[in-house]
Amino acid sequence: MKRSMLYIAILFSSTAIGQKTLEDTIKIKEVKVESSSPFILKQNIDSIALDNPSNKDLGEVLARNSHAFVKSYGMGSIATVSLRGAASDHTNLVWNGIQLNSSSNGVVDFSLYPNLFMEELSLSYGANSLLQGSGGIGGVVEINNTVCFKKQQTISLEQQLGSFNFQSTQLKYQIGNSKFQSVSKLFYRTAKNNFSYEDIGVEGFPEKEVDHGNLMQKSFMQSIYYRPTNSWRLEAHYWYYFSDRNLPNMMTLRDLEENQKDESHRLSLGATKYFNQWTLKGQIAYLHDDLRYTNNGLEGVSESRNHSLRSLLDAEYQFKKWKFKGRLNADYEESFHPSLRRDLDRKTISLFTEASYYFKENLFVNIGFREEIILEEENFFLPSVSLNFKAYENIDWWWKLSAAKNVKYPNLNDLFWQAGGNPNLKAEESQQLEIATNYQKSLKNWKTKIDLALFYAEIDNYIQWIPSNLGYWTAENVRLVQTQGIEGGIGVAKEFRAWSNSLKLNYTYTQSINRTKDNVQDESLGKQLVYIPEHQANASYRFNYKDYFLNYDWQFVGARYLTTDNSSFLPFYQLSNISVGKSMQVKSNRFQIQASVLNIFDMDYQAIEWRPMPGRNYMLSLKWQLL
Amino acid sequence: MATNAWKKLHAQLKMAITVRYLLYLACICFLFACKEAEDTDPISIDQNSRQVLILNEGNFRSANASLSIYYPEKGSIEHHVFKNNNQNRPLGDVVQSISKISNRGFVVVNNSSKIEVVDWHDFTSISTISGLNSPRYILPISNSKAYVSDLYEDKIYILNPQSLSIIGTIDSKGWTEEMVLLNDKAFVCQMDSNQVLVINTQNDSIIKKISTNKSPSSIGVDQDGKVWVACTGGIQQDYPAIHIINSMNFQVEKSMEWPDVTKSIHHLSFGPNGRSIYYIMGDVFHMELGDSILSSTPLIPANGRNFYGLGIDSFNGDIYVSDALDYQQKGVVYRFDNEGKEVANFKAGLIPANFFFN
Numbered sequence: 001m002k003r004s005m006l007y008i009a010i011l012f013s014s015t016a017i018g019q020k021t022l023e024d025t026i027k028i029k030e031v032k033v034e035s036s037s038p039f040i041l042k043q044n045i046d047s048i049a050l051d052n053p054s055n056k057d058l059g060e061v062l063a064r065n066s067h068a069f070v071k072s073y074g075m076g077s078i079a080t081v082s083l084r085g086a087a088s089d090h091t092n093l094v095w096n097g098i099q100l101n102s103s104s105n106g107v108v109d110f111s112l113y114p115n116l117f118m119e120e121l122s123l124s125y126g127a128n129s130l131l132q133g134s135g136g137i138g139g140v141v142e143i144n145n146t147v148c149f150k151k152q153q154t155i156s157l158e159q160q161l162g163s164f165n166f167q168s169t170q171l172k173y174q175i176g177n178s179k180f181q182s183v184s185k186l187f188y189r190t191a192k193n194n195f196s197y198e199d200i201g202v203e204g205f206p207e208k209e210v211d212h213g214n215l216m217q218k219s220f221m222q223s224i225y226y227r228p229t230n231s232w233r234l235e236a237h238y239w240y241y242f243s244d245r246n247l248p249n250m251m252t253l254r255d256l257e258e259n260q261k262d263e264s265h266r267l268s269l270g271a272t273k274y275f276n277q278w279t280l281k282g283q284i285a286y287l288h289d290d291l292r293y294t295n296n297g298l299e300g301v302s303e304s305r306n307h308s309l310r311s312l313l314d315a316e317y318q319f320k321k322w323k324f325k326g327r328l329n330a331d332y333e334e335s336f337h338p339s340l341r342r343d344l345d346r347k348t349i350s351l352f353t354e355a356s357y358y359f360k361e362n363l364f365v366n367i368g369f370r371e372e373i374i375l376e377e378e379n380f381f382l383p384s385v386s387l388n389f390k391a392y393e394n395i396d397w398w399w400k401l402s403a404a405k406n407v408k409y410p411n412l413n414d415l416f417w418q419a420g421g422n423p424n425l426k427a428e429e430s431q432q433l434e435i436a437t438n439y440q441k442s443l444k445n446w447k448t449k450i451d452l453a454l455f456y457a458e459i460d461n462y463i464q465w466i467p468s469n470l471g472y473w474t475a476e477n478v479r480l481v482q483t484q485g486i487e488g489g490i491g492v493a494k495e496f497r498a499w500s501n502s503l504k505l506n507y508t509y510t511q512s513i514n515r516t517k518d519n520v521q522d523e524s525l526g527k528q529l530v531y532i533p534e535h536q537a538n539a540s541y542r543f544n545y546k547d548y549f550l551n552y553d554w555q556f557v558g559a560r561y562l563t564t565d566n567s568s569f570l571p572f573y574q575l576s577n578i579s580v581g582k583s584m585q586v587k588s589n590r591f592q593i594q595a596s597v598l599n600i601f602d603m604d605y606q607a608i609e610w611r612p613m614p615g616r617n618y619m620l621s622l623k624w625q626l627l
Numbered sequence: 628m629a630t631n632a633w634k635k636l637h638a639q640l641k642m643a644i645t646v647r648y649l650l651y652l653a654c655i656c657f658l659f660a661c662k663e664a665e666d667t668d669p670i671s672i673d674q675n676s677r678q679v680l681i682l683n684e685g686n687f688r689s690a691n692a693s694l695s696i697y698y699p700e701k702g703s704i705e706h707h708v709f710k711n712n713n714q715n716r717p718l719g720d721v722v723q724s725i726s727k728i729s730n731r732g733f734v735v736v737n738n739s740s741k742i743e744v745v746d747w748h749d750f751t752s753i754s755t756i757s758g759l760n761s762p763r764y765i766l767p768i769s770n771s772k773a774y775v776s777d778l779y780e781d782k783i784y785i786l787n788p789q790s791l792s793i794i795g796t797i798d799s800k801g802w803t804e805e806m807v808l809l810n811d812k813a814f815v816c817q818m819d820s821n822q823v824l825v826i827n828t829q830n831d832s833i834i835k836k837i838s839t840n841k842s843p844s845s846i847g848v849d850q851d852g853k854v855w856v857a858c859t860g861g862i863q864q865d866y867p868a869i870h871i872i873n874s875m876n877f878q879v880e881k882s883m884e885w886p887d888v889t890k891s892i893h894h895l896s897f898g899p900n901g902r903s904i905y906y907i908m909g910d911v912f913h914m915e916l917g918d919s920i921l922s923s924t925p926l927i928p929a930n931g932r933n934f935y936g937l938g939i940d941s942f943n944g945d946i947y948v949s950d951a952l953d954y955q956q957k958g959v960v961y962r963f964d965n966e967g968k969e970v971a972n973f974k975a976g977l978i979p980a981n982f983f984f985n
Contacts (some may be wrong), residue, residue, distance in 0.1 A: 201690065203716055203752060252690035252720050255740050255758070273891050297760065297779055419862045467954050472862055478953070519931045521959040521972070530955060562691065563977065565956035610690050 019477060029278065040144075041128050041400075043067070043451070043489070045121040046504075048542065050367045052206045052551060053160045053576050053621035054596040056168075058121070059110035062141065064538050064577075066123050067508040072247040074611045075164070075193045076215045078260075079111040083138030084126055084455055085532050089461075090408055090428075092129060092136035095143050095236065097314070098268055098285040099133050103333040106135070106411040111476045112243055112262055114187045115361040117221050118143035125487065126455050127432040129406030130384055131327065131352060134372045135408040137430045137459055145237060147174075147181045147225045155626040156599045161615035165192035165214075181225040185530070189217045197612035198604065201251035204367030210612060212257055213248035216242075231274045239266040250610040264288065278317035280586060285310050307334040310366045323356040325368075341419075344412050347375040354384075362390035372407065378427065380407045396440045405474035406430045414463055414475040417443065422475045425463060432457040449491040456484045458515075478516065481529065485510040500544045506535040514564060524564035531608075533558040535572070551579040551596075573605035581621075590625040631701060669717050670705045672749050673698060677942060680983040681949075681960060682722045682738055683976025685737065687738060693976035694721035694734070697960070699945065704973055709734070709743070712750050718743065725983050726765040728788040735762045737778070740786065754791050759784060766806040766813055770827045774813055776803035783815065785831060797831050799824060807846045807854060809874050814854050816843040821865070823856055825877055835877045840884065841865030844893055849916055850901030853880070857895035861889060867892040867908065869921065883921045894937035898944045898965065907934050911948055913967070926967040932959075939983025945970065949979035 045065050045393040055061045059079030063070035072079040080088035089106030092099055093113075101108050122142050129136035153175045160168040175182050193213035198205050219241040248256040268285035289306045313328045329494030331348045339541040354368035370382040370419065391397045408428040415421050436453035459479035486509040495501035512532040517525040530536060535558030543550040556574040579595030595618070604618040672678075676698045685692035694709045698880040707873030709718040724732045725746060736744040742756040742765070756948060761778035767788065768774060775784040776798075783803055785795035801819040808828070815824040823843050825835035837920040840860035848854055853871050860867035867890050871881040884894065895906045910925030911934060927948060935951035935958070944965035950959045962971045 056833075200715070201717055201719075203713070203755070205714075205716075250688065250690065250720075252717060252739055253688070467951070518933070518953060519950075521932075522952060522956070524953060524956055562689070563956045564953055566955055568691070 021197070023432045026096060026622065038146060042122045042124045045123070047119070048551075049123060049540070050115040050118065052579065053158070053168075053594060054551075054553070054579055054598055054619055057111045058115060058118075058141075058143070060115035060514045061115060061121065062110065062123070062556050065506070065540060066538075067489075067506055067536070069122065069508075069510070069533060069536060071611075072111070072607050074608075075195065075210075075614050076111065076191055076245060077212060077213070077247055077611075078109050080107055081110055081141065082532060084457065085398075085481075085485060085510040085529070086430075086457075086459065089593075090135070090137035090459075091409060092133060092144070094138040094140055095239075095266070096133045096145060096235075096268055096270065096285075097132070097281075097283050097312055098287070098310050099267075099331075100266075101135075102285065102289065102338065102411075104304055104335040104340075104411060104413045106408075107192065108141075108143075109262070112217075112241065113143070114170070114189075114217075114219060114265075115601050116172065116185050116187055117145075117219070117239065119146045120144040123455065126434055126457065127368070127384055127402060127406055130368060130404060131325070131354070131380065133329065134350065134370060134380070134382060134406060137406050137408055137432075137457070145183070145223050145235075147176070147183060147223070149176070149225070150183060151177045152627075156623065157625075158621060158623040160619060160621045162191075162619035164195050164614065165190070166619070176225070183221075183223040183225075184555055185221040187217070187219045189215070191215050193614075195612070195614040195617065197251075197615070199251050199483030199612075201610060209590070210248045212246045213245065216244040217243040217245075226233070233272040233274075235270045237266070237268045239264065239268075241266075241549065248373065248612065249613060252610050256295055256297065260292070261290075263290045263292075270511040277319065278315060279316035281312075283312045283314075288390055292484050302339075303337070306337040315376060315460075322356070325352075325354040325356075327352040333412075337413075340412065341416050344416055345577045346412065348375075349373045349375065364388050366402075368404075372409075374409055374620055378409070380409075380427065382406060398438045400434070400436045400438075402432075402434045402436075404432050406432060410463060410475070414465075418473070419472050420474040422466065425475055426461045426477050428461045428463055428477075430457055430459045437585050445495040447491075447493045449489075451487070451489040453487045455487070456482075458482050480515040482513045482515050483511065484513075498546045501530070501542070501543075503539065503541045505539045506529075506537060523567075527564060527566045528561050530562055530564060531560045531561050533572075540576070547583050549581050549583075551577075552580075553577045556605070570606055570609055573603055573607070575603055578601045578618055590627060592621075592623040592625075594619070594623075595619070629956055645789050648938060653806075657708070667711055670696075670708050670711045672696065672708070673701075674748060676700050678985040679938075679940065679947065680985060681724060681975045681979050682981040682983070683724070683735075683958070683979040684721055684726060684980040687721055687953065687976065690717050690720040690739070691977050692718045692720060692736060693978070694722070694725075695975045697973070699962070700939070702893050702973075704975070706976060707784045708750050709745070713752050713858075716752075722980075723762070724764045724981055726767060726773070726940060727983075728765075728985075729770065731788070733765050733773075733788065735765060737763060737773070742786075744834050748948055756786070756793075759793075763803065763806050766808055768808060770811070772828070774806060774815075774826070774828075776806055776815060778818075780800045783826075784942075794830065797826060797833065799833070804844050805846045807848055809848055809852065809854065812874065814846055814872070814874075815857075816846050816856065818842050818844055823854075823872065837877050837879065838871060839879070840868035840882070843870075845906075847895055847897045848874075848901070849897065849904070851916070855897075855904065857892045859891040859893055863888045863903070869895065869904075869961055881919065883919065883922050892960040894933070896937050896939045899941045900944075903939075903944070903965070905937060905939060905946060907937050907948075910934065911937060911946065920922070927961075927963060932961075934979065936980040936982065938984065947982050949975065951978045951980075954978055 027419050047063045049061050059070050062068040067084045081091045093108040121559045125139040131141045131142035156172040158170040171186040173184045197208045198207045221239045223237045241264040243262045265288040270283040287308045291304045293302045309332045311330050315326045317324045329350045350372040353368045356366045358364040360584040366386040373379040382405045386402035388400045410425040433456045439450045441448045459481040460483045462479040464478045465473045488507045491504045512529040514524045524584040537556040539554045541552040558572045559569045562568045578599045579596040583592040598617050654957045656734045679697040681695040683693045684773045692706050694704050705887050717905040719736035719859040721738040723735045723737040732745040740759050760780035763776045766774040773786045773788050782796040783799050784793050787794045796984040804816040806815045811828050813826040821841045823837040827834045841856035841864045841870040843856045844856045856870045868884040870879050879941045892908045904914045910929045911927035913926035932950040936949040938947045948961045957974045960975045
């Protein structure tokens, strides 16, 4: 019985276990964390980080709570994510199992994802992303929508006001019973982002104000969940997003005025059937993404459209000491842009199978295969293997050793952009090794969690756009890149009657090294890639006393090189944010007020060269919930 | 009860101290992550030595263009001359060219849409001409007039180099690039077309459009007063070619094509005698006045190097060729004698692209 419980625990480890974070386990006593599960597989981000208004979008949540390096082009501006020293198009974003990366350039702009639109957020680093698809050489960020089947009707309305005319309104309405649930979400945000900065690009270094950074974003999400019987679960989600942003100027390009509009429709339908020993899940999604870019030097609009139809079939089965997992993906993608030679499409079929064998409760091996077929083009076979064990019978201390292969097939732009796209590009291939360990201990009202991972990977045929002799840039397989590093995390939480405290620390050391030398004068050999910091850390401290709370977030980003010979760099920066708040309950009304100071120490910094960033700024949030 | 409260408070304090200690520890660790910045002290320019100015283009939208000065007699080099001599203000985004007009340097910074006017002796800023669209090259016409070609403006600006103001424009359609002045006529490469414009500099009007191969980019005048134009061939649209134009009747007297669309001819340059012609087509090629076909044997083979810029020392005919490497690190400048024998090589800035011999 105990064993089968464990198997079930592991079986649902990707969705259930581990989502209950340190914070939740303390606050909500009835939710137990299954202690003997190997959840070194993913890093789950606390729902408190998602709810904290000072984290304005998914990019900011990741920057302050994970090992991800988030490269932000400015306040409210584009933010891309790099994991484990890989490129930003090596980070996959998956929503309820469906990949959202752009078909044309492979990149995700994490500033366009409101935290309201997800109940769960987790990251799987390196080869741990293989279940969720290939291409995530750095890893995968997963966002999920979940619901609790109980009789309820709640309204939640939140208004946020911040410096630089920041206003954000969020509404969530949830209604349902034990069979049916509906969740509606509305999001509206405007900001001027007219902060001032010292312009070190012009003579005299005058104080200037960003005069072209305003934005308007609105979105809507509707989720419906239906559970006709205990063994069936159906769900449907529709997501509409519109964003209209003026991109803030670079310090050295005052006259450039850029505007970007993003519009997305995403529809996803899913069904899950639970049998005695196995589970079957199907999902189909239609994604429509439209990006319109203009600038004052450009005639007309540069419009890029991506349509895709993605589907997956998931099966999990357990039999005695075996556990099997399979996933079949079939994707159809289309890309349109005047600079693509023709309207392009791509069909991909992939099959992932994984078998786990349990020698005993605390020791199992995992062997997985992914077969990726890009129809009429290429196919890849990607094996993975891992050994998972607990060091001591009675101590919750897991180890994982793994090796895997991953591949990133070139994006449509890399292949077919006119001019410079290179149809002869080879796929980027990566071999990855990892040793990870996870230790947890709960003692009376203390709880401790320690994670440590060492990783090593090689990325061959690394694709970069380089200027050619013909006067334009071309995509080429130019490098062999070696990445290695350490990811460490500590979580400590303590509760005592009306008090509770928790502290989380993440530290990331990343080497991302070029192993190719073009000629004898090339000094990039053995050097760190540009814009990948070697050191990175963040910490978040939370303190609760009765209805009062305090949050302190600290983020450190080490120096980032600007040149491949590492001859110039941007210095490190560290940012601190503090929030205090109080919640109150009046009958079935619940109120919460929170005041935040962001960048408390008014740090003057550049995340990307010449892109101004805001100094100290403030935010106030009011939330009303009708339960 | 009071003891309990005290205990609680004590526990909180302990936690707070631990937190602070951990953060403090973390800060100490990160001191190791700090790196030393580049030298930013002003640079004194050696006025007694000959100078080779190297324009390091830098990356598009990265504002990391720079100006280096190489002293060929001493074999030494100074980097970031503009930045260091202007209170660490960056030169800007993509430096394209430099022209000397009466003891002032006019540095065209293409993607910053400006011309930095500097004192020729120490490169300190005199003024910044801004509000241009995408300026490329300057052609001095007289003391009070110069033309500025532009990538996007569909016009050639007319600049007064004394008042530093734009005094007019010439409608030109499309991307204008290198220019040359001969007998009151300006010959202007129109990069996104297949023609060279001829402008009467007396009244600033276009008097002729000379057909060439696709994308004429560099231009010069030989010893006999003939205009030479090199065409890149565009983006695999046409054969790269060199045309020789009669400057009196504007007829193309000779056309030399290289029948391979994947090649591109750029950086056409003349030796001090006006008889030796050099250009880059992957490798560095050389020809003499009177040659009627393009040579298939390079003077300086690239051998895996990424030849990007070329300049000929007007004093002794030394050939300077830059290698942009991966375009994301300090590039190399090779110095050869006029027979192609390597004299020296040294590192310049990011993407060394153009040279000026002083």
